[in-house]
Amino acid sequence: MKSLPRSKIFWILVVIAAIVVIARAMLPYWVHDYVNRKLDEMPDYDGHIADVDIHLWRGAYSLRDAEIVKTTGKVPVPFFAAPAVDLSVEWKALFDGALVGEIHFERPRMNFVNAPSKANSQVGIDQPWTQKIRELFPLKINRFTVRDGEIHYRDFHRSPKVDVEIDQVRMVATNLTNSRKLSESLAADIEIKGRPLREGNLEAKVKIDPYARKPTFNTRLEFEEVSLVKLNDFAKAYAGITFESGTLKLATRMDAKNGRFNGYVEPVFDKMEIFDPEEDIENPVDFIWQGIVGGLTSIIRNHPKDRFGTRVPFSGNFENPKAAVLETVFNVFRNALVKAFEGKLESDPDTPQLDKGEEKGEIESEG
Numbered sequence: 001m002k003s004l005p006r007s008k009i010f011w012i013l014v015v016i017a018a019i020v021v022i023a024r025a026m027l028p029y030w031v032h033d034y035v036n037r038k039l040d041e042m043p044d045y046d047g048h049i050a051d052v053d054i055h056l057w058r059g060a061y062s063l064r065d066a067e068i069v070k071t072t073g074k075v076p077v078p079f080f081a082a083p084a085v086d087l088s089v090e091w092k093a094l095f096d097g098a099l100v101g102e103i104h105f106e107r108p109r110m111n112f113v114n115a116p117s118k119a120n121s122q123v124g125i126d127q128p129w130t131q132k133i134r135e136l137f138p139l140k141i142n143r144f145t146v147r148d149g150e151i152h153y154r155d156f157h158r159s160p161k162v163d164v165e166i167d168q169v170r171m172v173a174t175n176l177t178n179s180r181k182l183s184e185s186l187a188a189d190i191e192i193k194g195r196p197l198r199e200g201n202l203e204a205k206v207k208i209d210p211y212a213r214k215p216t217f218n219t220r221l222e223f224e225e226v227s228l229v230k231l232n233d234f235a236k237a238y239a240g241i242t243f244e245s246g247t248l249k250l251a252t253r254m255d256a257k258n259g260r261f262n263g264y265v266e267p268v269f270d271k272m273e274i275f276d277p278e279e280d281i282e283n284p285v286d287f288i289w290q291g292i293v294g295g296l297t298s299i300i301r302n303h304p305k306d307r308f309g310t311r312v313p314f315s316g317n318f319e320n321p322k323a324a325v326l327e328t329v330f331n332v333f334r335n336a337l338v339k340a341f342e343g344k345l346e347s348d349p350d351t352p353q354l355d356k357g358e359e360k361g362e363i364e365s366e367g
Contacts, residue, residue, distance in 0.1 A: 028052045031061055038135050039068065045079065046071045060088030073119030076156065082108035087137045100177050101139035105146045114155040114162075146171035151194070158237035166202060169194040176210055200226040200249075214259035220345055222251045228272060246272030251345045262315035268342065269308045 032052045039047020050065035063085040069078045084106040093100050113122035134140070149169035155162040173190040190206040201224045208217035228235075228243035235241050247270045254263035 027054050028061075035063060035136055042068070044070060044072050055088070058088055058091075060086060062086045070122050073115070073117065073121075075113055075115075075120060075122050077111040077113065077122075077152075077154065078109075079122050080108065080110050082106060087141075089139065090143055093142060098142070098177070099139060100142035101137050102143040102145070103137070103141055104144065105149065107148045107150075108146060109150045109152070111152045111154055114153070115157050120157070140177045142175065142177040144171075144173045144176070149194075155237065160233045160236055162234050162237050164231070164234055165198065166194040166196050167198060196223050197226045197230040199230070200224040212258075215256045215261070216258065217254075217256050219252075219254045219263075221253075222345055223249060225249045225270070228269065241274050244273040246270060249344075251342075253345060260315075260317050262313070264311050264313045266311045266344075267309060271306050272308055 028051075031054065032049065035049055035052065036047070039049070045068055047066070047068045049063045049067075051063075053062040053064065055061060064083065066080070066082050066085050067078050068080040069075070082105050085108075086104040086106070088102055088104075090100050090102040111122060113120070115121045146169055149167075149171065151166045151169060153162070153164040170193045171190065173188060175188045187207045188210050190204075190208065192202070192204040192206070194202045196202045202221070203223070204219065204221040206217060206219050225247040226249070228246040228248055231248065232242050235243055248267060249270075250265065250267045252263065252265040254261055
């Protein structure tokens with residue numbers, strides 16, 4: 001068989017190199033259009049990215065200035081915004097024989113908005129985030145991280161307007177592919193730290209089954225003392241009271257399995273002062289109401305520690321949650337007369353395990 005002349009081989013290699021160069025130059029534009037098209041498919045929301053950076057050497061690409069906004073109603077803040085989102089191969093997992101991906105969010109901001117109508121509320125996206133992310137990256141996402149994030153709860157329809165913020169959010173989630181190749185258990189682990197109301201410290205740990213047909217998870221959360229005065233917009237808008245002084249710390253746990261859940265919230269208020277006659281006398285209704293609330297909380301508090309607290313148990317299913325009202329009231333008097341609550345989590349040896357494989361849509365990923 002006659003071999004090709006060297007000149008023809010040279011020009012073939014030149015053409016191939018040119019195609020590769022052109023394809024590499026066009027790749028960011030193709031990815032940019034693809035990502036924007038997929039983000040636009042979310043019902044009631046519109047997504048957009050400004051630019052894409054390709055990093056072939058590490059099997060990654062970065063989204064620049066990503067934003068998701070609600071298109072129904074009038075919501076003045078985006079649901080999600082981040083200057084950079086990086087999707088890449090998780091190289092560490094390759095040593096365990098798994099080809100999976102990871103995603104990193106840099107300075108993301110999420111806004112949950114409460115409103116009288118569903119159109120003006122912003123509590124999430126109907127289509128699962130996991131499915132949408134799968135469409136943006138060819139590998140299953142096994143790990144995601146967040147650096148310097150912010151989470152806001154807002155209500156623009158109250159007076160005063162409400163904005164409760166957790167900033168400096170750091171998050172690490174592992175084993176999202178639900179695989180024993182990458183973890184000793186089939187549960188995904190999520191650790192979260194942040195700063196509630198721009199002070200104090202919040203820590204949360206979540207263990208979740210990503211592939212359970214019904215919500216299955218364990219959640220533990222605590223935050224240290226924060227100033228009650230920083231909650232005044234929230235307290236005034238929803239309870240008609242204004243804190244003059246004091247601190248709040250809180251602990252909560254929630255366990256869910258096969259669509260049912262139970263848990264508790266334990267708020268503890270130290271040195272709380274609500275009623276100030278000199279400041280509240282201008283509005284007679286506020287004067288009377290805050291006087292009643294301030295008086296009651298002064299009576300039914302643990303006086304040696306100057307602490308008002310309770311534990312609010314809750315249980316049920318996700319369509320019909322229930323709070324134990326009578327037990328909550330009993331716990332108020334228990335705090336005052338028996339033993340003050342600490343606003344800290346107790347050890348829970350009876351925590352349900354998530355590795356049983358019950359009602360799983362997918363037991364284990366092959367990576």
